[in-house]
Every structure is written in structure tokens, then in C-alpha cells.
Amino acid sequence: MAGDRSISFRNVSKSFVARGERFTALDDVSMDCPPGSFTALIGPSGCGKSTLLRLALGLDQPDRGDIRIGRLAPREATASGDTGVAFQDPALLPWRNVEANIALPLDVIGKPRSAFRDRIAELIDLVGLKGFEKSLPGELSGGMRQRASIARALVTRPGILFLDEPFGALDQILRRQMNIELQRIWADSKATTLLVTHGIDEAVFLADRVVVMQSRPGRIATVIDVPFARPRPKELFTSPAFHALNDVVTTALHGA
Ligand SMILES: Nc1ncnc2c1ncn2[C@@H]1O[C@H](COP(=O)(O)OP(=O)(O)O)[C@@H](O)[C@H]1O
Ligand SMILES: [Mg+2]
Structure with missing residues (x-):
């Protein structure tokens, strides 16, 4: 990709007008995500x-x-395919099969799908959808659709990955499985990742640091480093040190 894989927000403010009144959605937000890092963003609903x-x-x-x-x-990075993105709603095109959905960003940035045949096959393997290449989204489970949307986010080999509550609609068991898979995918892709989540345990399991936001106006309240060695095993979820750090984040969140 062009340039390095860092993300930098410098004194970012944003206001909106709602019911005739202007309110501040983001107030002076500064944050740096170093190349290859994993940052989780957590905060009350509506904090920006x-x-x-x-x-x-x-x-x-x-x-x-x-x-x-x-x-x-940002606009240049998006247009060049340097950024990949996945949202809570996987938003797959229902008439396109898994393969064709994963290829979608290539159409958007004007790259021929044929040149990415190997890449698409590799991603399907990576997210565990081998054998479902020709399936339509309607034939997949929620977890499979979510995995397809993560593969789609990675197809251009982006140096940057933005994930907005990608597992919010999944049940707890599936969510844990997806957390473990996402850690593997992230380590493999080396993409600098910014994950928005409501799940404290998900944030602590995955991130190098958890950025806690507060609302009205949206600001960064505190940043909590997560020291656990990688790769993090699923047993981490049940360890005392993990629970202790979850408590720290919970306190920061409720104090926010
Ligand atoms: N395009 C918009 N126009 C007006 N208000 C908006 C717009 N986008 C977001 N908001 C408002 O800004 C605040 C932050 O929204 P959002 O970033 O979606 O919060 P979060 O993702 O943390 O739940 C909310 O009060 C939301 O209603
Ligand atoms: Mg949101």
C-alpha cells in the first residue's frame, strides 16, 4: 500500500444538526494506531x-x-483499496454467491476479478468457507455471512481494517469462535485494525489497547493497554487476569 499502515486522528471534531439544534458528536479526538496494531473502541451508544x-x-x-x-x-486511501471495512450487518448482495460477494471491492476500485482468483480462494480458505464458494448468502448461517464479509474486507490486501460491531448480531458461542478466528486473520494479514465493539471481553481478548469513549460530547475517556501475550488462547477468556482487566474496562466505561 502507499505509505505506512498507521491511522492518525488529530484533534478531530464533528457536529451534526438534529431537530434544528447543532450538537457535538465528536469533540477533539486524537488517537494514533501504529502499523499492525489492534485497537478496540468501546463506549456508550451514540458516543460517536x-x-x-x-x-x-x-x-x-x-x-x-x-x-x-x-x-x-481517508478518501484517497479508500479509493486505492488500502482500507477494508466490515459492519454489523454483513450487507452481502443476495444475488451474488460467496465468491462474487468477496470480489465486490475489486469491482469498486476497478481491478479485474480474474487477477484475484488465487487471492479469493485463499481468503475463502482463511475464513473457513471452503465448499461454499457458489452458495448464495441466503443459504448461509449468520456466522458464515459475517465471515464472508470479513473476507470481502480483506480482498484488496488492505493495510487497514475497520470493523464496526462485526459480531454484534451473533450469539455468544459463535462470537467467541469468531474472536479467535479474527485474531488469526489479523495476525496473518498484518492489517492495522480498528474494531468498534460493545463486547468488553471481545475488546480485551483481541486488542493491544482498548480506547474507552464517553458521550455528550463524544471524547476519549481513557486508554487501557492489554498486555497478554499472543497468540492468545481461548483459555484466556476464563483466566483471572482476563477477568481483572475486563473489570478495569467496565469501571472505565461506567465512569465515562
Ligand atoms: N448524519 C448524521 N446526522 C445527524 N446526526 C448524526 C449523524 N450521524 C450520527 N449522528 C448522531 O451522532 C451521534 C453519534 O452517532 P454514532 O457515531 O452512530 O454513535 P455510536 O456508533 O457510538 O453509537 C448520535 O447522537 C447520532 O444520532
Ligand atoms: Mg455505531
């Missing part, structure tokens, strides 16, 4: 997490401040 991702994707503009994806402005 999705807005921050939308700004980082260049889908909207901040009122003040600057966002850089490596050396690029």
Missing part, C-alpha cells in the same frame, strides 16, 4: 464510534482536525 469510522473512511468530513491513513487522506 461509527462517526469516527465514517470519517476515517472518507464517507464524511470532520469540522476540524485531520485524519491520515498512512500518508493518505
Whole structure:
């Protein structure tokens, strides 16, 4: 990719007008995600997490401040395929099979699908959907659709991965499985990852650090480092040290 894989938010503010009144959704948010790092963003509903991702994707503009994806402005990074994104709703096109859905970002940035045949096969393998290449989204479980959408986010080999509550709709068991898979996918792709989540345990399991936001106005309340060695085994979920750190995040969140 062009430039490095860092993400930088510098004094970012954003306001919206709702019912005739202007309110501050994000107030002076600064944060740096080093290349290859995994950052989890957690905070009360409405504190501006999705807005921050939308700004980082260049889908909207901040009122003040600057966002850089490596050396690029968000819109340039998105247009070049340097950023991959997956949302809570996998939003697969129902008439396209798994393979064709994963290829979608290639169409968007104008790359021929034929040149990525090996890449698509590799991703299908990586997310455990081998044998389902020709299946339509309607024939898949929720977890499989979510895995297809993560494969789609990775197809351009983005240096940056934005995930907005990607497992929010899944049950707890499936969610844990997806957390373990996501750790593997992230380690393999080396993408700098910013994950928005409501799950404290998910944040602590996956991230190098948890950024806790507060609302009205949306600000960073505190940043908590997660020291556990990688790769993190699933037994971590039940360890005392893990629970202790979950408690720290919970306290920060409720104090926020
Ligand atoms: N395009 C928009 N127009 C008006 N208000 C918006 C818009 N986008 C987001 N908001 C408001 O900004 C606040 C932050 O929203 P959002 O970033 O979606 O929060 P979160 O993802 O943390 O739940 C909310 O109050 C939301 O209603
Ligand atoms: Mg949101």
C-alpha cells in the first residue's frame, strides 16, 4: 500500500444538526494506531464510534482536525483499496454467491476479478468457507455471512481494517469462535485494525489497547493497554487476569 499502515486522528471534531439544534458528536479526538496494531473502541451508544469510522473512511468530513491513513487522506486511501471495512450487518448482495460477494471491492476500485482468483480462494480458505464458494448468502448461517464479509474486507490486501460491531448480531458461542478466528486473520494479514465493539471481553481478548469513549460530547475517556501475550488462547477468556482487566474496562466505561 502507499505509505505506512498507521491511522492518525488529530484533534478531530464533528457536529451534526438534529431537530434544528447543532450538537457535538465528536469533540477533539486524537488517537494514533501504529502499523499492525489492534485497537478496540468501546463506549456508550451514540458516543460517536461509527462517526469516527465514517470519517476515517472518507464517507464524511470532520469540522476540524485531520485524519491520515498512512500518508493518505481517508478518501484517497479508500479509493486505492488500502482500507477494508466490515459492519454489523454483513450487507452481502443476495444475488451474488460467496465468491462474487468477496470480489465486490475489486469491482469498486476497478481491478479485474480474474487477477484475484488465487487471492479469493485463499481468503475463502482463511475464513473457513471452503465448499461454499457458489452458495448464495441466503443459504448461509449468520456466522458464515459475517465471515464472508470479513473476507470481502480483506480482498484488496488492505493495510487497514475497520470493523464496526462485526459480531454484534451473533450469539455468544459463535462470537467467541469468531474472536479467535479474527485474531488469526489479523495476525496473518498484518492489517492495522480498528474494531468498534460493545463486547468488553471481545475488546480485551483481541486488542493491544482498548480506547474507552464517553458521550455528550463524544471524547476519549481513557486508554487501557492489554498486555497478554499472543497468540492468545481461548483459555484466556476464563483466566483471572482476563477477568481483572475486563473489570478495569467496565469501571472505565461506567465512569465515562
Ligand atoms: N448524519 C448524521 N446526522 C445527524 N446526526 C448524526 C449523524 N450521524 C450520527 N449522528 C448522531 O451522532 C451521534 C453519534 O452517532 P454514532 O457515531 O452512530 O454513535 P455510536 O456508533 O457510538 O453509537 C448520535 O447522537 C447520532 O444520532
Ligand atoms: Mg455505531
